[in-house]
Amino acid sequence: MVAWLKRSAGLVLLVAMVIGMMPTIALGQEASGVQEVIAEVAAEVEAPNAADTAWMLVSAALVCLMTPGLAFFYGGLVRRKNVLSILMQCFMCMGLVTVLWMVVGFSLAFGENTLGGFIGSPLTYFMLKGLSFTEVWSGLTISQQLFMIFQCMFAIITPALIIGAFAERMKFSAFTLFTTIWLLVIYCPVAHWVWGGAEGIFALGGDGALDFAGGTVIHINAGIAALVACLVLGKRLGFAEGKISPPHNLPIAVLGAALLWFGWFGFNGGSAGAASDQAVRALVVTHIATAAAALAWAVIEWIRNGKPTVLGIITGAVAGLVGITPGAGFVDPIGALLIGLGATIVAYFFVAVVKHKLGYDDSLDVFGVHGMAGIWGAIATGIFAVKGYGIEEAGGLLEGNVAQLVIQLKAVVYTLIYSGIGTFVILKLIDVTMGLRSSERSERIGLDLTDHSENAYTILE
């Protein structure tokens, strides 16, 4: 199966390169009349706005920082024998996804509609062809390259989120292949539907679904993929008997959560696409929702268990961050407060009650926190969206607009079905060809030593 993929990939690349060169060849043969027209058109194209560019550059860097932040958050929560495997998988995402994004990923998400609007053409921006550093991306005031690299950071963190579901038991080789396929076949289409201008039945963004910074594209998408992955891979050895050790390094998990909170200001604030009042709104409501969610989780634990925990408060914070993501540019501070509170209630219920009742091993609560808080956030956006906050038509349910809620639900359902089934198929294919799960010996000894020949912490020196 893998050999077939390799052979046809080579053929596709060759054909793509030939097609990509054709426009260049054709233009060179035209008379200078065309060049005059081009010069005129170029003069009318806007140059990027300096202030917006500055903010978006910073935002891209902030979102990039979120993936190592996630790595530490997850890393601190696993057993010490597996911490490096988590960090490795996250860093691998940074390297692998970036290259894939550059070659075809960006094009698949934001290229010209093909297959009836299902996905963008991989040829439109193949190898970032035609993306300008000086011309703006349509509808924005920043250059095309800046838009591409900003989006790249989102593409990186989405498969990285899924790591939490199969932590401590997935073969590194299977992980690498899974990430590659998942990015191209699941992430890129969903991004295309919500942000990339998809048409027809896939026009979720076109139909008015509000996903400001990726609640659906990133969190619901990764969340349902995580649930499917943890069910397909099965429970960790010792999980059913309650023998899994507690988080081995909570301080590092807190550091990770802090980096996520910080980086998320770029994730949401940057999704305004400009240094605008909407960016300010996004940052303000992000902070408020996160704070409300963190506080709420601490209070719930205080009441329910008698003691609030560090793990609880940082999980609450992450739930809040996820919950506010789809609505960051569209809601006001009071809405944000309620969204944050709701995110914790939903996530807490799924993490502390549902997971235990149903017994699935979602090791780091990707579905419970990212998936469910993301679904809440998408629906809550439909409730709390304010008309005029980046939307010309009517706002959310609270302003009497039921239609918004309906399209939000539609986007959620589409993503759940497509990502859920798609992830299942990809995992099964990999399982049949190379196997997904680490051997029992590897799982006992720890993936750091067996998959990476490294020890995270030396003991004597």
Next chain:
Amino acid sequence: MKYIIAVIQPDRLNDTLDALEKAQVHLVTVTNVLGRGRQKGLSEVYRGHKEHGTLLRKVKLEIAVNEDYVKRTIEAISTAAHTGSIGDGKIFVLDLQQVIRIRTGETDTVAIG
């Protein structure tokens, strides 16, 4: 009374503790240790430079037992910690002179529990 020290593979700890529980041996002290036998074990690689495990991670169990519990303790550990590969570890049985429970002041066989 005997004092039993067992050095075993870290990943066999949970199974060994389970086996001891089943054999009614509840009291145990566990520590992380580094050790070297004749095993080469898993090596570590740092930027291409291979380190051979001179000292490898093990886990040490220490258990104070009354005479009638010695045999079952040794059996429990031997079975649960056994993998058949080099590096399974060793069990040492020492004579124990005195035992005092700090909280109550009980001594010897009563204190072992």
